[in-house]
Amino acid sequence: MHRRLIAPGALAAASVLLAIPASAASFTPGAPGIGDPYYPAYGNGGYDVSHYDLRLKYQPATDELEGTATLLAKTTQDLSRFDLDFLLDVSEVRVNGVAAAFSASGEHELVVTPKSPLPKGTALTVVVRYHGVPSSKQAYGFTSWHRTPDGGIGANEPESAWWWFPSNDHPLDKATYDVSVLVPDGTQAISNGTLQSTSSKLGWTRYNWRENKPQTTYLATLAVGRFDVTTGTSEGGVPVINAYSKDLGDNDGAARASVERTGEIVDWLSGYFGPYPFSSAGGYVPNTTTGYALETQTRVYYSPRQFANGANTSVVVHELAHQWYGDSVSVKGWKDIWINEGFARYAQWLWSEHEDEGTAQQLADYVYASHPADDAFWTVKPGDPGPENQFDGAVYDRGALAIQALRNAIGDDAFFAVLKGWPQKYAYGNASVADFQRYAEQVSGKPLAALFDTWLFQPSKPAAPAARAASVAPSARGAAPVQPKSWKRIAATNDVHGAVR
Structure with missing residues (x-):
């Protein structure tokens, strides 16, 4: 052993330095919101999550949920404390193995104060033990946990995680997931x-699910109940897992006739959008009273009401299109919702062509002609609709109309190159409307600022010259175009994401 002698004065000075780091003043709390102007309190600052490991136990009879969530993350600033978005009752929090102080704040915040401040770039393992009855919890006057006769469902947009696991709840912080449920x-x-895997012991069965590609928090879903599960593989080699509540009643046949075409539709969409981006596809239809569907990643949530009037492949096309536009490539901010909904709607227009029920151009002409200039439809700006209009029908229909205008402006070769190239360029990441415009300009070689402004950002109906240039205009002598055969089924999904509030 070699002992280094230090003068007493130097030792005292060193002790002071160790006790009071020179950078102590730089440790600050992480922001309680990630900075999205639509939802200022959603998400959090100061850290980035890479993986969620959720180990849960759920009792359907009482809606009681027990959980241990382990979050793997890294600090993005010198951090004195941080928030998680969560509603259930917490019994313990540990940060890097050490017990941390915690408290509830606001409508949905769990504030965690580690025993010691965390320098920027520190790897974090955050363990949260919790319990509660999700259906008893509300935030901002609503719930995203839906009770069923035989269990419960976590599915909603733009938030659903708070009711079943603690998270950094914003699309900017994507992560992989292991979800183990007893x-x-x-x-x-x-x-x-x-x-x-699955395993059974003493009257309980554990299901272990894994999503190995980055996923936003609102796309994580949990459904517990009595399901009939079907499995298969698409012709293109994509594994398909579907599930249907055993008490769907009269909607059962139509639900299966629609959702069982998932593999076929995934392969068809791959021809337009490129290779399917995930390890599996599928959907589930629980016995809920909600009216919306949601593109929960790889396992789409469908309400039985989507099939009340018979088979509905159009809604399946819409939700599966989101696997590329919205799931693999997610929004940077919620104002960018057009990239999700406009392209999912346009996929329905392409499906209409495929089914010989009206071309995309005919649908665009019909939408344009169906809304007079003084219709409030034109006051909604799909490129930045505002939180109150985030899921307005105009974001879908005017949004798809803008895409048809783009198609006509740059030609089919460039358009379909954009359609397929975009999900590959930003795969598993985030992008904005501005990013999409730049990409379309790069691929097409054409300036598109005026077109995007006219169709996405002006709160008015594009004038006849712009409409003619985009090949969308009323037919001769001012007569409205004939309603395409597919229109009613497409329009029926206008509120497909009309979340419960």
Whole structure:
């Protein structure tokens, strides 16, 4: 052993330096919101999550959920404390193995104060133990946890995670997931990705699901109930897992006739959007009273009401299109919602062509002619609709109209190159409307600022010259175009994401 002698004065000075780091003043709390102007309190600052490991136990009879969530993350600033978005009752929080102080704040914040400040770039393992009855919790006057006769469902947009796991709840912070759920024998637990394993012991069965590609928090889903599960593989080689509540009643046949075409539709969409970006596809139809569907990653949530009038492949096309536009490539901010909804709607227009029920151009002409200049439809700006209009029908229909205008402006070769290239350029990441405009200009070689401004950002109906230039205009002598055969089924999905509030 070699001992280094230090003068007493130097030792005292060193002790002071160790006790009071020179950078102590730089440690500040992470922001309680990630900075999205539409939802200022959503998400959090100061850290970035790379993986969620959720180990849960759920009792369908009482809606009681117990959980241990382990978050792997890294600090993005010198951090004195940080928030998680969460509603259930917390019994313990540990940061890097050490017990941390915690408290509830605001409508949905869990404030965590580590025992010691965390320098920027520190790897974090955050463990949260919790319990509660999700259906008893509300934030801002609503719930995103839906009770069913045989269990419960976590699915909503733009938020659903708070009711079943703590998170950094904003699309900017994507992560991979392991979701392990213990439920009574005879009950299934459905989640995203692939089912890794199941095991049963003492009257309980554990389901272990894994989503190995980055996923935003609102796209994570959990469904517990009594399901009939079907499995298969698409012709293109994509594994497909679907699930149907056993008590769907009269909607059962139509639901299956629609959702069982998932593999076919995934392969068809791949021809337009490129290779399917995830390890599995599918959907589930629980016995809920909600009216909306949601593109929960790899495992789409469908309300039975989507099939009340018979088979509905159009809604399946819409939700599966989101797997590229919205799931693999997610919004940077919620104002960029057009990239999700406009392209999912346009996929329905392409499906209409495929089914010989009206071309995309005919649908565009019909939308343009159906809304007079003084219709409030034109006051909604799809490129930045505002939180109150985020899921307005205009974001869907005017949004798809803008895409047809783009197609006509740059020609089919460039348009379909954009359609397929975009999900590959930003795969598993985030992008904005401005990013999309730049990409379309790069691929087409044409300036597109005026077109994007006219169709996405002006709160008025594009004038006849702009409409003619975009090949969307009323037919001769001012007569409205004939309603395409597919229109009613497409329009029926205008409120497909009309979340419960």
